[in-house]
Amino acid sequence: MRFKPGRCLGVPAAGATVVALLGPVPAARAVPCPSGQPPSTPCDTVVTFEVSSGALGMTAPSNVTLAYNAPARQASGSWPAGDPVTVIDNRNGNLAWTCTVVSTPFTATGQPNIPPSQASYSPGTASTNNGTVTSRDANGMATPTEVVEHDPGTGSSATTWVPTMTVDVPLQNGAATYTGTVTHSVTGG
Amino acid sequence: MVLLAAATLVQGAVAGVGGAEPGRDGPSGEPKGVFSIRLLEAPLVRRDDPRAYTSIVDHLGPGTTIRRRVEVSNTTSRRLSIDLYAAAASIEKRTFAYATGRTPNELTEWISVDHPVLKLPPGSKKTARVTIGVPPTASRGERYGVLWAEVAGAGTGTAKVINRVGIRIYLDVGPGGEPPSAFEILSLTPARSPQGQPQIIAQLRNTGERALEMTGTLELADGPAGLQAAGPYPVPPGTSLLPGDTGGVTVTLDGRLPDGPWEARLRLRSGRVEHTATATITFPAAGVGKPVSVGTPRVAFSVVAAAVVAGLMLVFIVRRRAHAPGKRSNCLRE
Numbered sequence: 473m474r475f476k477p478g479r480c481l482g483v484p485a486a487g488a489t490v491v492a493l494l495g496p497v498p499a500a501r502a503v504p505c506p507s508g509q510p511p512s513t514p515c516d517t518v519v520t521f522e523v524s525s526g527a528l529g530m531t532a533p534s535n536v537t538l539a540y541n542a543p544a545r546q547a548s549g550s551w552p553a554g555d556p557v558t559v560i561d562n563r564n565g566n567l568a569w570t571c572t573v574v575s576t577p578f579t580a581t582g583q584p585n586i587p588p589s590q591a592s593y594s595p596g597t598a599s600t601n602n603g604t605v606t607s608r609d610a611n612g613m614a615t616p617t618e619v620v621e622h623d624p625g626t627g628s629s630a631t632t633w634v635p636t637m638t639v640d641v642p643l644q645n646g647a648a649t650y651t652g653t654v655t656h657s658v659t660g661g
Numbered sequence: 662m663v664l665l666a667a668a669t670l671v672q673g674a675v676a677g678v679g680g681a682e683p684g685r686d687g688p689s690g691e692p693k694g695v696f697s698i699r700l701l702e703a704p705l706v707r708r709d710d711p712r713a714y715t716s717i718v719d720h721l722g723p724g725t726t727i728r729r730r731v732e733v734s735n736t737t738s739r740r741l742s743i744d745l746y747a748a749a750a751s752i753e754k755r756t757f758a759y760a761t762g763r764t765p766n767e768l769t770e771w772i773s774v775d776h777p778v779l780k781l782p783p784g785s786k787k788t789a790r791v792t793i794g795v796p797p798t799a800s801r802g803e804r805y806g807v808l809w810a811e812v813a814g815a816g817t818g819t820a821k822v823i824n825r826v827g828i829r830i831y832l833d834v835g836p837g838g839e840p841p842s843a844f845e846i847l848s849l850t851p852a853r854s855p856q857g858q859p860q861i862i863a864q865l866r867n868t869g870e871r872a873l874e875m876t877g878t879l880e881l882a883d884g885p886a887g888l889q890a891a892g893p894y895p896v897p898p899g900t901s902l903l904p905g906d907t908g909g910v911t912v913t914l915d916g917r918l919p920d921g922p923w924e925a926r927l928r929l930r931s932g933r934v935e936h937t938a939t940a941t942i943t944f945p946a947a948g949v950g951k952p953v954s955v956g957t958p959r960v961a962f963s964v965v966a967a968a969v970v971a972g973l974m975l976v977f978i979v980r981r982r983a984h985a986p987g988k989r990s991n992c993l994r995e
Contacts, residue, residue, distance in 0.1 A: 520702040520729070525714045528826050529697025532737050535818030549820065557824070560695045563715050566876060568898030574761050578819075604895070616761060623895045637820055651819050657759055659807055659827040660898070661716055661874040 526562025530658055548638040556632040559658055569660030571620040575613035580648030588614040590640045595619045595633040602629035694736030696743055698810040698826055701730040712932045716829040720839035724797035733779050733810050734786035743779045743810050745789055747772040750805040752872050752901045755908045759807045768804035768832055801835035803871055833871055840870030846938035848952035849925055858916045859944040862909050863927055867902040873931035875900040879912040881923040920944045
């Protein structure tokens, strides 16, 4: 028999060292394999730990009515001042988020669609209680356009803004009730 | 014709708008709660990766299936129907861009959720499970998506409003270990914005094999007229760099700062990788100044330190055990 330090000591020693460097390891949860799958498949090796970060949330919306201004050929409307768009970020760490808006065409029976490029969105001044927030208008809403960006402070933040939306009605569009859908999307990394 | 259209729209356009729900908040403007989503678990191997705490970041071999739990909650005063689904995303023009609606991509076709619609009473929350099954035939490469929690607007209106909050997904597929994440800071360029604010533009290159999401801070030191320091100023978020791509991040500073010279120290980070670059810069009166090279950036300190310490400890343990006669019997069993 021959002494083989590499085989009998190296691997467990290295494993212990790495764990020590990472600090206390939180409760790990092995993900079970689907039934019938042998335990040697990769799913058996995926081990997770509990994340303590908080949530990213926003207000549940109410629909908005756009009022038509005939001389300007524009329909516009603001979110109610008492019902602003609010984003609450309780995730831990130095994390930013952005909000984009996009619109569908505005449609009415028997009328040509008003394309979303005719719609614009102004977030107005956004305010936050932590970190910094910048806002800019989306002139044309055919593709997702960033309108509000929040740079992190330390800890949780609540950010609000009261948007205004305007739709320029093309000359060929006649009298009708046009409806469309505008989507706010908020994520951050 | 136009006037008729005006009348119809002014009247509130009650027809044809869906999404009304009973129990919505009144118009009095009382503070409302939110609906929210959070990730409940992350892979153990990414315990030191801050991105993994809020995004689904993983490297999987073809044929692998993983599951992640997320929590969706409702702190509003109305009962909410919350849709939970994955939709496509991509990195375009150095920005993590998400597609409209439920646009699919290859990644989203691998994703299923156990509760696609969550009916949540006020003040409640529910855990949902997301399964990502990478087919055995999947080709290597990184794919992007977002797991969205979505609520449609209540009440009537010509503009139906949808709000959604999401968890980003960065999934790399390939055999073997994870491809490296790496970048280098090429230069720092002083500049002045059209509004007159001093800026520093950092050029960087993704030298790794995974997409990067840049965050960081900029500090100034050793300023003119005895000014000691300024900052830290945050690096604006939202710069995503694909492997091999070169791009810039622009940090805008306080407009009252003197021109310099300053010692600028930029710390950039993406996930587990961090670099610091320093350069002596002077802000121009207007426009963009000359780029200042920053030399070879340092490799992420924590990674190097961990590797060195691990190596030293390994050597120490092996040598110590090799010289400890009492321990030798354990090793001779084989």
